[in-house]
Amino acid sequence: MTPNAAVVPAVRSARVRLRPTMQSDLAFVLSLERDPANLPFITPWERIQHEAAIRFPDFRHFIIETGAGLEPGGFLILIGCRNPHLAVELKRMVVRDKHQGFGRAALKVAKKIAFDDLGAHRFWLDSKKSNARAQALYAGEGFVVEGELRQAVKTAEGYDSLIVMAMLQDEFMRRRAQAAELPA
Numbered sequence: 001m002t003p004n005a006a007v008v009p010a011v012r013s014a015r016v017r018l019r020p021t022m023q024s025d026l027a028f029v030l031s032l033e034r035d036p037a038n039l040p041f042i043t044p045w046e047r048i049q050h051e052a053a054i055r056f057p058d059f060r061h062f063i064i065e066t067g068a069g070l071e072p073g074g075f076l077i078l079i080g081c082r083n084p085h086l087a088v089e090l091k092r093m094v095v096r097d098k099h100q101g102f103g104r105a106a107l108k109v110a111k112k113i114a115f116d117d118l119g120a121h122r123f124w125l126d127s128k129k130s131n132a133r134a135q136a137l138y139a140g141e142g143f144v145v146e147g148e149l150r151q152a153v154k155t156a157e158g159y160d161s162l163i164v165m166a167m168l169q170d171e172f173m174r175r176r177a178q179a180a181e182l183p184a
C-alpha cells in the first residue's frame with residue numbers, strides 16, 4: 001500500500017474507478033505516456049518522477065480502472081493537494097481506450113476528490129492549445145478558460161501555447177445542485 005492509498009480511498013463512478021497508483025503500475029503508466037497517440041499532448045515524465053509523485057504528500061497519483069473487470073485503463077495526477085491556497089491542479093490525465101466516456105467519467109471523479117476530499121477552492125489545469133479534444137472535455141465538464149500562456153511549450157514544429165482552465169468550488173456546487181456532478 002502506498003502513502004496515497006492511506007489518504008484517499010478508491011472512488012468509483014458509474015464508468016470508472018480511481019485507486020492509488022502503486023510501483024507495480026508504473027510500467028503501464030510509462031507505456032501510456034510514451035504511446036504515440038498520447039505523446040503530442042503531454043510531456044512524459046521519467047520513472048523517478050512518477051515514483052516521487054506516488055510518495056510525495058502534495059501529489060495524488062491514481063490509476064483509472066475501466067471496464068467490467070476494472071482493469072488499469074489510464075492514470076491521472078493531482079498536485080497541490082496540500083496547497084495553502086486550496087488550489088489543486090489536474091496535472092495529467094491519460095486514458096488508453098479513447099472516445100468511450102472514460103475520460104469524462106474519470107474527470108468527474110477527480111472533481112469529487114478535489115472538492116470533497118481535498119477541500120479545493122480552485123481546481124485548475126492547462127492543456128496544449130492544439131489539444132482540442134481535451135479542451136472540449138474540460139469545457140463540457142464546466143471548466144472555464146482563464147487565459148493562454150503563449151508559446152509556452154517547445155514542440156518538434158516550434159512552439160505550442162497552453163490554455164489555462166479552472167473550476168471554483170461554488171461553480172462545482174452549483175453544478176452538483178443541477179445533478180451535473182457526482183453526489184457528495
Ligand SMILES: CC(C)(COP(=O)(O)OP(=O)(O)OC[C@H]1O[C@@H](n2cnc3c(N)ncnc32)[C@H](O)[C@@H]1OP(=O)(O)O)[C@@H](O)C(=O)NCCC(=O)NCCS
Nearest residue numbers: 041092093094095098099100101102103104133134136137
Ligand atoms: C483527453 C482524454 C483524457 C479524453 O478522454 P476520452 O475518454 O477519450 O474522452 P471521452 O470519451 O470521455 O469524451 C469526452 C469528451 O471529449 C470530447 N472529445 C472526445 N474526442 C474528441 C475529439 N476527437 N475531438 C474533439 N472533442 C473530443 C467530447 O466533448 C467528448 O464528449 P462527448 O462524448 O459527449 O462528445 C483522452 O483522449 C486522452 O487520454 N488523450 C491523450 C492525453 C491527453 O490529451 N490528456 C489531456 C491533457 S493532459
